[in-house]
Amino acid sequence: MSDPIGLFGGTFDPIHRAHLRLAQAFRDELGLAEIRLIPAGLPYHRGSGPQASPAQRLEMVRLALQGESGLCVDAREVARPRPAYTIETLEEVRAELGPTAELWFLIGGDSLAQLHTWHRWHELFDCANMAVALRPGFSLDQLPAPVREEWCARQVTDFSKRTPSGTIRPLALTPVEMSATAIRQRLAQGQDVSAELCPAVLAYIRQHGLYRKRQD
Numbered sequence: 001m002s003d004p005i006g007l008f009g010g011t012f013d014p015i016h017r018a019h020l021r022l023a024q025a026f027r028d029e030l031g032l033a034e035i036r037l038i039p040a041g042l043p044y045h046r047g048s049g050p051q052a053s054p055a056q057r058l059e060m061v062r063l064a065l066q067g068e069s070g071l072c073v074d075a076r077e078v079a080r081p082r083p084a085y086t087i088e089t090l091e092e093v094r095a096e097l098g099p100t101a102e103l104w105f106l107i108g109g110d111s112l113a114q115l116h117t118w119h120r121w122h123e124l125f126d127c128a129n130m131a132v133a134l135r136p137g138f139s140l141d142q143l144p145a146p147v148r149e150e151w152c153a154r155q156v157t158d159f160s161k162r163t164p165s166g167t168i169r170p171l172a173l174t175p176v177e178m179s180a181t182a183i184r185q186r187l188a189q190g191q192d193v194s195a196e197l198c199p200a201v202l203a204y205i206r207q208h209g210l211y212r213k214r215q216d
């Protein structure tokens with residue numbers, strides 16, 4: 001079997017330190033050879049769209065990953081001329097890697113609670129395993145019933161048994177109170193976000209005048 005690979009999708013508007021921490025933790029805990037961060041092109045899962053363009057979000061991810069071993073950026077969703085469903089991306093990667101490759105799809109606990117709203121969400125498990133970063137205080141009661149059922153059915157306790165797809169693995173991480181929404185707001189108000197963003201990402205944001213207060 002080839003080396004295990006992880007996929008970590010997000011809007012990354014902009015990519016911040018909690019994203020990096022999450023990717024590093026997934027890489028280390030699961031012993032993944034590589035994690036591909038996949039910035040969404042035109043996401044379905046948002047009422048209002050991202051503020052930076054797909055190309056700008058892609059570039060910020062690229063900048064943030066410089067010098068990070070085992071983390072790389074995958075531009076496939078940004079390159080698509082239409083919004084991409086996660087299942088389509090997973091099917092594409094699975095077809096490229098072949099049926100026996102161990103593939104992990106990585107999400108945060110807040111995304112898990114929305115999983116049942118994703119297009120063809122049950123089929124995600126045909127393509128990949130799922131690793132979920134849980135916050136302290138997580139309880140099964142917070143999950144909608146259909147997600148809870150999958151959660152219970154797909155948990156493995158013996159982590160030495162590795163499969164190409166189909167399992168769910170929770171990872172407990174110390175929480176980092178950080179969101180791209182809060183960072184955009186602070187940038188718009190001219191506040192310091194140097195603790196939340198990599199220097200190269202912050203420099204890019206300044207250079208391109210991103211997330212400034214709108215004048216309308």
Ligand code: ATP
Nearest residue numbers: 009010011012018107108110111176178179180181
């Ligand atoms: P926004 O505030 O714009 O919704 P975000 O900061 O949540 O953005 P996304 O790009 O939507 O960033 O997140 C990508 C993934 O990272 C999601 O699975 C999300 O659950 C996870 N994530 C983001 N921030 C954190 C955090 N502070 N702790 C744990 N997981 C996080």
